[in-house]
Amino acid sequence: MSGRTNATRLSPEEGVKSFQEIESTLTPVQATIEASRCLICENPPCNIGCPAGIDIRGFIRKIRFNNPWGGIRVLREANILSGVCGRVCPTEALCEEECRSQVLTEPINIAALQRYLIDLERERGPRKRSPAAQREEKVAIIGAGPAGLAAANELALLGYSVTVFEGSAQPGGAMVSAIPSFKLPDDIVEYEIDQIKKLGVQFKLDTPLSEKLTIDDLFEQGYEAVFLAVGLQKPFALGIEGEDLEGVYTALDVLAEATGQRSSQPVKIGKRVVIIGGGSVAMTAACSAVRMGAERTTVVCLEAPDEMPAFAEDVLLAWEEGVQFITRARALRFLGDGQGQVAGIEGVHIEWKQSGSFVPENAVDLEGSGFTIPCDTVIVAIGQGPDENAIKQFQGLKTNPRGYLLVDEETLMTSRPGVFAGGDILHNPASRTVVQAVAYGKQAAQSIHQY
Ligand SMILES: Cc1cc2nc3c(=O)[nH]c(=O)nc-3n(C[C@H](O)[C@H](O)[C@H](O)COP(=O)(O)OP(=O)(O)OC[C@H]3O[C@@H](n4cnc5c(N)ncnc54)[C@H](O)[C@@H]3O)c2cc1C
Numbered sequence: 541m542s543g544r545t546n547a548t549r550l551s552p553e554e555g556v557k558s559f560q561e562i563e564s565t566l567t568p569v570q571a572t573i574e575a576s577r578c579l580i581c582e583n584p585p586c587n588i589g590c591p592a593g594i595d596i597r598g599f600i601r602k603i604r605f606n607n608p609w610g611g612i613r614v615l616r617e618a619n620i621l622s623g624v625c626g627r628v629c630p631t632e633a634l635c636e637e638e639c640r641s642q643v644l645t646e647p648i649n650i651a652a653l654q655r656y657l658i659d660l661e662r663e664r665g666p667r668k669r670s671p672a673a674q675r676e677e678k679v680a681i682i683g684a685g686p687a688g689l690a691a692a693n694e695l696a697l698l699g700y701s702v703t704v705f706e707g708s709a710q711p712g713g714a715m716v717s718a719i720p721s722f723k724l725p726d727d728i729v730e731y732e733i734d735q736i737k738k739l740g741v742q743f744k745l746d747t748p749l750s751e752k753l754t755i756d757d758l759f760e761q762g763y764e765a766v767f768l769a770v771g772l773q774k775p776f777a778l779g780i781e782g783e784d785l786e787g788v789y790t791a792l793d794v795l796a797e798a799t800g801q802r803s804s805q806p807v808k809i810g811k812r813v814v815i816i817g818g819g820s821v822a823m824t825a826a827c828s829a830v831r832m833g834a835e836r837t838t839v840v841c842l843e844a845p846d847e848m849p850a851f852a853e854d855v856l857l858a859w860e861e862g863v864q865f866i867t868r869a870r871a872l873r874f875l876g877d878g879q880g881q882v883a884g885i886e887g888v889h890i891e892w893k894q895s896g897s898f899v900p901e902n903a904v905d906l907e908g909s910g911f912t913i914p915c916d917t918v919i920v921a922i923g924q925g926p927d928e929n930a931i932k933q934f935q936g937l938k939t940n941p942r943g944y945l946l947v948d949e950e951t952l953m954t955s956r957p958g959v960f961a962g963g964d965i966l967h968n969p970a971s972r973t974v975v976q977a978v979a980y981g982k983q984a985a986q987s988i989h990q991y
């Protein structure tokens with residue numbers, strides 16, 4: 541039994557030179573070899589592991605029996621962002637986790653096979669998709685991230701007239717404003733959004749839900765349902781001394797710069813960069829800083845390597861690209877150079893009061909373990925939450941104390957009839973991924989259809 545087939549990748553030395561995509565697409569021969577390893581299992585666990593509900597066994601089987609268009613159809617029926625997910629899905633924690641092929645050798649490279657099919661579709665041109673007969677009802681979607689896009693796609697296929705109101709100048713949400721092109725090139729996102737536009741979905745860009753366009757206004761304009769998919773736009777702050785110094789940025793600002801979007805402040809990455817945080821956003825910011833000219837990049841995070849919330853693949857990439865890690869540690873304050881510019885961080889090592897809980901409140905400083913790291917840039921990457929402006933626009937919809945929308949789990953309807961919500965704006969920190977947002981979008985579309 542042969543092992544897993546991986547696509548070729550840029551070496552770390554090549555990768556860090558630019559934002560060029562690191563991984564390439566499998567060749568037809570490689571894809572056929574990899575698909576041939578699939579055991580075509582009864583009750584396949586891979587299918588259960590896919591939040592978007594892709595029949596994974598089904599599309600792999602189509603590759604194996606030389607029916608790529610059949611495979612593409614299987615993917616497109618379940619996930620309009622299949623090309624994106626083939627690049628960014630943390631498959632090791634989803635479909636591949638229980639893949640039975642690992643009993644013999646290694647799990648099937650499901651993401652690479654998915655990506656192979658969608659890249660083939662891009663090369664040859666997509667097949668036309670026909671929506672159901674046009675219905676009279678109009679639906680408004682707020683936010684053009686993966687949750688909003690997936691809902692728009694499903695509702696348009698069901699025949700609804702769909703308008704997506706997006707606050708920024710470009711659709712795509714975090715896929716275009718935060719995930720850099722070395723992981724996900726913009727043209728992949730644009731290509732999949734084009735498939736949605738072809739169904740007749742209207743996009744109103746630079747048109748946020750605001751005092752000028754409220755949920756009430758949308759109902760008055762004749763929309764019969766509203767789907768809120770505004771994501772999390774407010775970066776958390778540490779609240780420590782020196783956070784307002786020049787050269788201290790949020791990860792979202794750095795990633796906006798890295799993806800060519802508008803950042804809330806001009807970003808200048810120096811030679812010695814410290815990133816605070818142990819999640820995938822921190823790892824992505826670290827790899828971006830390396831590409832933006834940093835010569836020494838250090839991650840400081842509370843967790844030990846096996847406790848970090850980042851996906852293993854993201855940690856591995858940062859490590860391969862020369863990022864240093866100071867783990868089980870926290871920043872105490874940022875030091876200035878006397879002229880308002882950050883010049884270093886002061887930190888301390890920690891241990892956990894109780895095992896198994898990796899939250900700041902459970903950390904206790906280890907006496908005598910203080911350290912200083914000289915640097916000219918600090919990137920704070922400790923998570924995002926709902927921003928106050930978004931919460932104001934919810935017009936009294938029920939939220940939890942931190943502003944996350946509360947919904948009926950089955951229907952995703954909020955406390956106001958006809959208003960649904962999904963994606964990152966629901967409090968589900970364990971599964972903030974593109975594919976989970978797609979799953980929410982599909983679920984909301986079905987609920988709106990039943991409504
Ligand atoms: C740096 C980074 C790296 C990531 N890497 C990965 C990865 O590798 N794999 C993965 O699966 N996931 C990754 N994620 C997570 C993933 O991108 C999110 O879980 C997903 O995008 C959430 O989708 P969403 O539609 O809920 O929100 P978003 O993608 O945030 O989209 C929300 C949209 O709503 C718009 N909006 C906000 N307020 C308003 C308003 N008032 N009116 C109108 N529009 C509004 C925003 O402009 C945005 O376009 C990453 C996230 C970040 C930040």
Ligand code: SF4
Pocket residue numbers: 577578579580581584585586587596597600638639640641648650
């Ligand atoms: S679990 Fe693995 S081996 Fe079984 S059908 Fe799915 S991909 Fe193939």
